[in-house]
Amino acid sequence: MIGSxxxxxxxxxxVFYISLSDPxxxxxxxxxxxxxKIREIWAFADGQILGIFPLPAKVPxxxxxxxxxITILAGIRNxxxxxxxxxxxFYKSINKIVKGEIDQIIxxxxxxxxxxxxxxxxxxxxxxxxxxxxxxxxxTKPEWVITSSTxxxxxxxxxxxxxxTDKIFEMACTNLIKKGENA
Numbered sequence: 001m002i003g004s005x006x007x008x009x010x011x012x013x014x015v016f017y018i019s020l021s022d023p024x025x026x027x028x029x030x031x032x033x034x035x036x037k038i039r040e041i042w043a044f045a046d047g048q049i050l051g052i053f054p055l056p057a058k059v060p061x062x063x064x065x066x067x068x069x070i071t072i073l074a075g076i077r078n079x080x081x082x083x084x085x086x087x088x089x090f091y092k093s094i095n096k097i098v099k100g101e102i103d104q105i106i107x108x109x110x111x112x113x114x115x116x117x118x119x120x121x122x123x124x125x126x127x128x129x130x131x132x133x134x135x136x137x138x139x140t141k142p143e144w145v146i147t148s149s150t151x152x153x154x155x156x157x158x159x160x161x162x163x164x165t166d167k168i169f170e171m172a173c174t175n176l177i178k179k180g181e182n183a
């Protein structure tokens with residue numbers, strides 16, 4: 001007889017599920033929109049990673065009959081690169097104690113908030129005048145345009161299209177921001 005090891009001793013473990021969808025981000029200030037690019041979550045059970053799950057997700061949890069501490073981190077793409085998943089360190093993790101029954105589905109709201117140490121010196125809109133007027137790279141290309149076709153919120157957004165020959169774009173806000181102040 002030949003034996004092998006599996007992740008768990010039972011070939012078909014009994015499970016319950018954590019249902020996760022529709023992430024929201026609570027802003028630490030009164031103006032602005034809760035836009036985000038949370039497309040997945042990083043899930044942990046009792047400190048052990050379960051995996052990275054695209055949203056909406058139904059995360060399987062091994063039934064033990066005991067309470068399990070789950071930790072959920074907001075997943076983004078590092079610098080917007082599709083092949084670079086990362087959890088966003090400026091959002092607090094969601095921590096819950098759950099005790100599921102076999103085949104039960106427990107819904108956990110994805111209500112993220114910013115860590116206390118996050119600073120927001122600029123919260124800019126493109127609906128009227130904006131503060132991004134200082135050209136740091138001194139190049140005419142790529143071009144900076146205000147558009148209404150790709151606005152995440154409101155009716156306008158700033159857009160830059162990078163190309164293989166024009167890979168860098170640098171603009172700055174002309175507002176003076178003093179150390180220790182939040183706008």
